[in-house]
Amino acid sequence: MARQQGVRAVRGSEESLVEATGASYAQWFAKVDDAGAIAADGTSWPHGRIAAFLVEEGVAGWWAQHLTVVYEQERGIRAPGQRADGTFSASVSRTVDQPVPVAAERAAGVVADALGVPAPSLNLAAKNPSGRFRRDDGSVIVLGVSPRGEGRSVVALEHAGLDADADLDAVKARLRELLGGLDTPLA
Template sequence: MASGPVNANTANVGDDAVAQATGESRETWFARLDEEGAQRDAWVHKAIATWLVAEHGVDPWWAQHVTVAYEQARGIRRPGQRQDGTYEASVTRTVELEKTVALRALAAVVERELGTAPLALNVTAKHPTARFPLEGGEFVLASASDRAGGRSAIGLTWGRLPGDERLAELKARMREWLAAVEA
């Protein structure tokens, strides 16, 4: 698939990493899935991932990766598209803050920019999140997770978009919000 406002699944994970983690290259998995009739018989996402895990012992995270890559390579799913047909855009950044402090700072930025408080703010989870509901069913999810050295990865996902037209604009907007989180 051509690169657009959202990268294809294969853009961020190399073929060597896939082969090392799953025992096969992406192209080998794609050929095996084609041989099994995954595209011809219109296997749904869950069927592909289950086949990789149950029949071939692929780790569930890697099974999801291979499944999405296969769907994108075969034109079943576009970059940024979710299984339900909606789209989402995500951005991340590493900051020099502990994850709870980082999430609270990010949630404050998002609240200021959206003009609405989070529906839910969970700072006690392993991966803390804040969820902001928007009109039309869309949402923004802020998240934080630990990184080495007391740092955190913070992220934003704008989800349930009906199409891919706004992906580039929203990614740029969310990158500005991430940049506003000070260490």
């Protein structure tokens, strides 16, 4: 499918896949094909059915999801950046030298200010605080913060619920801009 650049699912190393699942991408894709995931008329199993088939074949949950997305993209069932519900999303992340509670509050404030909306409530006691910013167009920006070593955090932003005509590269650039706001010195 000719769509956005830079948002195709990352395959990961063949070695890691074989170590985790016992088979290569080509071998798993052949098994899914042989099981009838794509019919002669071009219709295909839904995402959940493909993932469930892989789990039944002994693939662990995360790997089954990963293989399903890569399979769908390789076979033209899903465009890069497309979610199972047909909408599109783009995400970025960044490691910052701030503990999780500080990074979460700062990120929520930066995004809220940029969007002109109130910051969502965050459970700062959670290991991985998160928040959702609902947009007037029905899309959502999801904030997630997780620990990355002593005093460091990974801040991730995902803009989900986008239409098929969304410029995902531009969306990612805007999300990176928002994360750049975390560089502002603390007051």
